[in-house]
Amino acid sequence: MAAAPSMAAAIAASMPAPQSAPTPAAPLYEAIPASMSKVVDIEADISIAAVQLDGLVVSKIIKHSRELQGTSAHGLLLGLDFDGTLEISNSFPLPHHFNEDDDKSAKGVAKYQASMLRSLKEVQADDSIVGFYQVTTLGSFFNQSLVETQAIHQDRLRHGGIVIVHDISQTARGNASFRAFRLTKAFLDAFKRNNFSTESLIDHRLTFSSIVEEIPLRVRTNALMSSFLETLSSGSAVAADGKPGSSSAALPPSYSVLNLGGAGVGRNLEQIVEALDAYKTEEGNLGYLQRQIAREKAKAEAYVSKRKEENASRVAQGLAPLPEEDVTRLFKIPPEPSRLESVLLLGRIDAYAKSLEETASAGLVKMYGVRAGGA
Numbered sequence: 303m304a305a306a307p308s309m310a311a312a313i314a315a316s317m318p319a320p321q322s323a324p325t326p327a328a329p330l331y332e333a334i335p336a337s338m339s340k341v342v343d344i345e346a347d348i349s350i351a352a353v354q355l356d357g358l359v360v361s362k363i364i365k366h367s368r369e370l371q372g373t374s375a376h377g378l379l380l381g382l383d384f385d386g387t388l389e390i391s392n393s394f395p396l397p398h399h400f401n402e403d404d405d406k407s408a409k410g411v412a413k414y415q416a417s418m419l420r421s422l423k424e425v426q427a428d429d430s431i432v433g434f435y436q437v438t439t440l441g442s443f444f445n446q447s448l449v450e451t452q453a454i455h456q457d458r459l460r461h462g463g464i465v466i467v468h469d470i471s472q473t474a475r476g477n478a479s480f481r482a483f484r485l486t487k488a489f490l491d492a493f494k495r496n497n498f499s500t501e502s503l504i505d506h507r508l509t510f511s512s513i514v515e516e517i518p519l520r521v522r523t524n525a526l527m528s529s530f531l532e533t534l535s536s537g538s539a540v541a542a543d544g545k546p547g548s549s550s551a552a553l554p555p556s557y558s559v560l561n562l563g564g565a566g567v568g569r570n571l572e573q574i575v576e577a578l579d580a581y582k583t584e585e586g587n588l589g590y591l592q593r594q595i596a597r598e599k600a601k602a603e604a605y606v607s608k609r610k611e612e613n614a615s616r617v618a619q620g621l622a623p624l625p626e627e628d629v630t631r632l633f634k635i636p637p638e639p640s641r642l643e644s645v646l647l648l649g650r651i652d653a654y655a656k657s658l659e660e661t662a663s664a665g666l667v668k669m670y671g672v673r674a675g676g677a
Contacts, residue, residue: 350461350517351386353482357523359393360480366395367437367470374398375437378415380428383461388517390466391428393435394418431455433463439471440573440657441479444510444649446642452485452514453493464517471566471657480521483514498642510649567665570658577654581647591639602633 359379367375377395381388396411422429433455436448448465456462464482472479485493488506492498502508523531606629613623 348383348386350383350388350464350484352388353464353466353517353519354387354389355466355480355482355519355521356381356389356391357521357527359390360478360521362393362395363435363437363466363468363480364473364478367468367473370398370437377435378431379433379435379464379466380422380430381432382428382430383432388432388461388464390432392422431459431463432461433459433465435466435468437468437470439469440570440654441469441471442573442577442650442653442657443467444513444646444653446646449485449493449513449642449646452483453490456485456490466519475566480519482517482519484517486512486515489513498640498645499638500641501638503641503645508645510645510652513645513649566661567658570654570661574651574654574658577647577651581644581651584644584647588639588641588644591636595636595638598633598635602629602635605629605632 363375363377366377369375375395375398377393379390380392380394381390383389397414419429419431434451436443452463452465455465462484464484467479467481467483469479469481488508489512492502492506492508495502498508609624609626616623
């Protein structure tokens with residue numbers, strides 16, 4: 303006989319079935335016109351093929367490099383990407399601290415950066431970080447600090463971000479040098495694995511020339527700035543006293559093209575010698591570590607060979623073989639050292655050599671011109 307239903311079951315059966323919650327209406331978005339679908343890159347599918355640098359940013363970077371008088375000047379770049387072009391419209395310098403391990407200095411830089419971005423947002427200016435700039439000299443910019451910073455940016459920023467390298471030695475000769483770079487995929491893969499051993503460099507085909515890839519860069523100036531620069535360089539043929547013939551240009555004439563560049567060649571040679579000494583020291587350290595690894599491996603192999611001989615002898619005598627022990631516990635074999643610093647030093651030497659070639663060839667042509675003119 304079936305059991306009578308309980309009171310709770312009866313009450314539950316008499317109650318109306320619970321109504322499901324109404325499904326909220328999906329928000330309606332206006333479709334992007336077909337003519338703008340390739341320009342408005344919402345999902346960041348269009349890769350960056352070119353960089354457009356505003357004239358204001360160029361002026362700020364040059365001013366910052368002259369104020370610090372060195373290669374420690376660096377800052378953040380702000381802008382947006384549009385149809386495959388990264389448009390950099392603004393920048394601001396970051397304070398320089400000599401001790402990179404000082405937590406207080408790092409926190410101070412972070413607070414300054416957040417304050418600047420907040421202020422830019424309040425005035426409705428571009429506050430999206432798209433990369434950073436670094437001031438260098440003699441074309442050499444390979445160092446671990448730059449590589450690590452760019453790797454962090456390419457991992458967190460939209461489209462990866464770029465680094466603008468400004469060469470102050472070229473600017474001193476009257477040729478403002480700005481180049482845009484980003485890390486290659488092969489280097490990023492090795493960097494994420496934190497493996498720059500010899501085998502890893504071979505597998506990724508990494509050399510100093512394949513660490514970064516250059517992106518075409520162009521400078522954009524508006525009509526107002528072009529007119530202002532033209533006024534500074536040309537001036538008026540009539541001076542303030544009303545006498546014709548005297549120039550009132552704000553910028554004095556430059557005779558840098560007549561400089562043979564002898565001082566620059568000497569400094570360039572000094573930088574090459576210092577880089578070669580640093581590379582020799584680094585290779586010596588790597589050689590010492592490699593010999594230490596080889597000694598530990600030889601000890602481990604000798605131990606394994608001896609244990610195999612003992613086990614073979616015991617088996618021949620009818621005894622049980624000795625258990626095999628973990629060699630890594632008995633012998634501390636150090637890991638293969640990283641060769642990243644050596645690769646960066648080679649890139650630095652190559653940059654110094656190219657700068658020396660350019661400076662020396664230009665000076666040689668000028669000297670031949672002077673000799674021909676005096677003949």
